[in-house]
Amino acid sequence: MSDLASLTNSGPKQQRIARPERPERRQARAGMVLFAPALVLLILILIVPVGVAALLSFTDYTLGRPSIDWVGLRNYIDIFTGSSYRKMIVATVLYVALVVPASVFLGLGAALLIRSLNVGQSFYKTVYFLPVMASLLAMAIVWEFALHPTLGIVNRTLAMGCGTPLELWSWFARSCVDGFPLWLGDRDYALYTLAFIGIWQSFGFNMVLYLAGLTSVPTELYGAAAMDGVKRGWERFRLITWPMLGPTTVFVVTITMIRSFQVFDTVEALTHGGPAKSTYVMIYAIYEKGIAQNLVGLGAAITILFLAFVMLISVAQRRFVERKVHYQ
Amino acid sequence: MATIQFRDIRKSFGDTDVLKGVGLDIADGEFLSLVGPSGCGKSTLLRILAGLESQTSGSVRIGGTPVDGLHAADRDLAMVFQSYALYPHLSVAENIAVPLTMRRLSNAQRLPLIGRALPGSRTTRAAIGTTVREAAEMLDIAHLLDRKPGQLSGGQRQRVALGRALVRDPSAFLLDEPLSNLDAKMRVHMRAEIAQLNRKLGATFVYVTHDQAEAMTMSDRIAVMMEGELLQVGTPDALYDHPEDIRVAQFIGSPAINILPVDTDASGTIRLCDMATGLRASGPPIEHLGVRPEAFVPCEEGELVVGRVRMIENLGSDLFVHLDAAGVPMPVTVRLPSSARGRIKVRDVMRLTATPARICGFDSAGKAAPVSAHDKAHDKAHDTAHDKVARHV
Ligand SMILES: Nc1ncnc2c1ncn2[C@@H]1O[C@H](COP(=O)(O)OP(=O)(O)OP(=O)(O)O)[C@@H](O)[C@H]1O
Ligand SMILES: [Mg+2]
Numbered sequence: 001m002s003d004l005a006s007l008t009n010s011g012p013k014q015q016r017i018a019r020p021e022r023p024e025r026r027q028a029r030a031g032m033v034l035f036a037p038a039l040v041l042l043i044l045i046l047i048v049p050v051g052v053a054a055l056l057s058f059t060d061y062t063l064g065r066p067s068i069d070w071v072g073l074r075n076y077i078d079i080f081t082g083s084s085y086r087k088m089i090v091a092t093v094l095y096v097a098l099v100v101p102a103s104v105f106l107g108l109g110a111a112l113l114i115r116s117l118n119v120g121q122s123f124y125k126t127v128y129f130l131p132v133m134a135s136l137l138a139m140a141i142v143w144e145f146a147l148h149p150t151l152g153i154v155n156r157t158l159a160m161g162c163g164t165p166l167e168l169w170s171w172f173a174r175s176c177v178d179g180f181p182l183w184l185g186d187r188d189y190a191l192y193t194l195a196f197i198g199i200w201q202s203f204g205f206n207m208v209l210y211l212a213g214l215t216s217v218p219t220e221l222y223g224a225a226a227m228d229g230v231k232r233g234w235e236r237f238r239l240i241t242w243p244m245l246g247p248t249t250v251f252v253v254t255i256t257m258i259r260s261f262q263v264f265d266t267v268e269a270l271t272h273g274g275p276a277k278s279t280y281v282m283i284y285a286i287y288e289k290g291i292a293q294n295l296v297g298l299g300a301a302i303t304i305l306f307l308a309f310v311m312l313i314s315v316a317q318r319r320f321v322e323r324k325v326h327y328q
Numbered sequence: 329m330a331t332i333q334f335r336d337i338r339k340s341f342g343d344t345d346v347l348k349g350v351g352l353d354i355a356d357g358e359f360l361s362l363v364g365p366s367g368c369g370k371s372t373l374l375r376i377l378a379g380l381e382s383q384t385s386g387s388v389r390i391g392g393t394p395v396d397g398l399h400a401a402d403r404d405l406a407m408v409f410q411s412y413a414l415y416p417h418l419s420v421a422e423n424i425a426v427p428l429t430m431r432r433l434s435n436a437q438r439l440p441l442i443g444r445a446l447p448g449s450r451t452t453r454a455a456i457g458t459t460v461r462e463a464a465e466m467l468d469i470a471h472l473l474d475r476k477p478g479q480l481s482g483g484q485r486q487r488v489a490l491g492r493a494l495v496r497d498p499s500a501f502l503l504d505e506p507l508s509n510l511d512a513k514m515r516v517h518m519r520a521e522i523a524q525l526n527r528k529l530g531a532t533f534v535y536v537t538h539d540q541a542e543a544m545t546m547s548d549r550i551a552v553m554m555e556g557e558l559l560q561v562g563t564p565d566a567l568y569d570h571p572e573d574i575r576v577a578q579f580i581g582s583p584a585i586n587i588l589p590v591d592t593d594a595s596g597t598i599r600l601c602d603m604a605t606g607l608r609a610s611g612p613p614i615e616h617l618g619v620r621p622e623a624f625v626p627c628e629e630g631e632l633v634v635g636r637v638r639m640i641e642n643l644g645s646d647l648f649v650h651l652d653a654a655g656v657p658m659p660v661t662v663r664l665p666s667s668a669r670g671r672i673k674v675r676d677v678m679r680l681t682a683t684p685a686r687i688c689g690f691d692s693a694g695k696a697a698p699v700s701a702h703d704k705a706h707d708k709a710h711d712t713a714h715d716k717v718a719r720h721v
Contacts, residue, residue: 224413226400229430
């Protein structure tokens, strides 16, 4: 028994000296070396600035003032108690909640429709992708003209509907009498109008992602489904297309969410957060407080809050992916 | 439980003609194998029958009724795809259950969540579960039911694909190389299972394979296809003994048939390497003779082929002797009974003959042509000429 123990104890030890290093080890070390520059850069341009912002968010720092005072959680308390900050959260969340589902499902729908076309696929792809390629700031000016309360093409077109059966719709009838909405100038409509522009702008991008996702669905599966008795398009979608697009959907939803959290250009160009702070979204608030009004500490606090939201989405996405979505 | 008829099926993808007028009648309950080299259009023909591809011209009938334009789901066929085509996001059990849930449950019963609560759904689902389990047990994949296809080996995936086709009771099964990825033991087992299923269900089977041994053992009839055309359709015996085309002769049988290049003179005498063979062409001139390895018998004189032994393969039950024969570019293979073991050595000279009935003749186009024994069988010149060659090799 003790013989056996000594044998097994000494055996591997002697071998270990002679045995060459395992290739996995060597590869792992090479990997570390190659990965180091990226890690350094990541720390320098991402982690450190976020850390600085986090520190600043507990101060009343403003650019140019020599002294900095530690204010603790006051910036955060301001955010959660001040009414304009509450409006900021509401506007941001509402914007995201409107833009994400609409642009994801429109993107999917457009992709499916385009795929089913025999001719004109590239024409429709181009048309739907144009808003993505166009500069949103330039497009914002076009929208501003189109949505002008009296001269804009939108309200003028709507006004042509007065006196037609469209007036059966009570909202329409009322608008014919009281005038059509001011859109960007009306606190009840401004955010929805911005969301509409956001959807218009981003669904083409989602469509392209879905088109790419659709090409990776093996066509043989549709044949198998047909043999298995699947006839209707909806069943085919439920059995194959939708599950197979799972990874694409997770990616599309995440990226659309993060992009719509970051909405800024249309707000800056069209509404400046107004009217009555109804379109006062987060990035615009960061810009206004931190840069325009030089309240760097407050701006930093909103930034940290923003990062927390984005982080939450990423974590939720990872969780969801691991649990539900099928990856091949 | 259906006959299948192909009438002059043609199919082109762009400029390439893949099927060039295929006509084939398959009887009710028949087991028909479709064999042929890679790329000859077997899968395409099967997909046209299934309704997954439409033919350029021609018509398909199932059970006597034309099905052209009928949706694949309405043709009541089950198919095993060459690429398996399993649903990657569904477990093995769910994969096998799909054809049953799609046909046995109503639209409402298939809905997620609510569907399970509807009347009748529970019992139907339970019945489906039992059927799936039975199929899985037959295919020896019951322990894999909870896995996803991505976690299976190629052979296991193939069995799942087979299971998904076999759970139903369709009028015909279309199997596209369903055993190509299984190991030898599993393949033999599945061959027996499928053949037995054919007898039990009485359904028509169309079975695509590369493996001529598979086709020979399982089929009622074999259709040999090459370059989009059917060369011959017949029973395994007919194809083996009386191939109508030299390509059929070469494709069927392992080891392959021996092809001897010959000349036919004006009188019809067939000569191999300028020597009379004792055979004559009773029809068109013969360019090749085909002799199965087991049709050869060693002889002392009056031989058809003479050659030097190059290699001996001992399979225990049989002996395959490969000869370098005069006038034959490929080594000639002879199958001898195991009793010949030890009596033949490498570099021996062997003389072989075969009865005319077991020799196939092929004309210049490669089509079968009749061969008969020469009237004055072995003249003197023939013998001396052969001796010269024997010394030579
Ligand atoms: N969708 C397609 N487009 C163009 N050519 C095709 C298409 N499908 C098949 N072909 C061509 O048709 C020919 C026959 O293909 P098919 O898949 O029927 O061959 P097969 O006999 O099943 O071969 P294998 O034994 O390798 O499976 C091939 O030359 C192939 O390149
Ligand atoms: Mg094939």
